[in-house]
Amino acid sequence: NAGVTQTPKFRVLKTGQSMTLLCAQDMNHEYMYWYRQDPGMGLRLIHYSVGEGTTAKGEVPDGYNVSRLKKQNFLLGLESAAPSQTSVYFCASSYWVSGRAMYNEQFFGPGTRLTVL
């Protein structure tokens, strides 16, 4: 199993350009997430999906859009990139553990380093 993969690994954009980051998972997980990681701020949730065809906003959704057309894929789009979107982006997928304990355990991709000039 490849786990969670992300494409591309690195990208440099100019202000105003658009791009799409692709996340794929082969673990048949229902839930998928996009985070951004900035120095001293940990990971912050951008958008997430609880199943194919569904998406929802996270903590910092402005300037981003997402789509989950297939269960295994979760796309993150930047329509008009801004320097404030320079960051490392991580995708994660998870399954829900139910029973005596109920929680989700997330599995992360290797990240995409994006620089917006």
Add this chain to the structure above:
Amino acid sequence: AQSVTQLGSHVSVSEGALVLLRCNYSSSVPPYLFWYVQYPNQGLQLLLKYTSAATLVKGINGFEAEFKKSETSFHLTKPSAHMSDAAEYFCAVSRGVNDMRFGAGTRLTVKP
């Protein structure tokens, strides 16, 4: 609302010394707690998790953490640091599908 505070953005220890990384949480209900490790230029990898079973949790690479409800803490320890432990460590708290909250991270340096 729930949140996580990691005390100390940088911790430096000598090889063979005790590693202690601190994490305190705030949650209105009993939480589920996680420690993740991030090696340079890689994604996050789960070290261990607390899911309301045993309060002392053992993870990979010799790490363990103890859940202390009275102190709202979930500190990560390892008896003897190894050079390969140098990485960034994140504490996280979760109560549902969309509410995983991460601390700011602690960068561990191991000196020879």
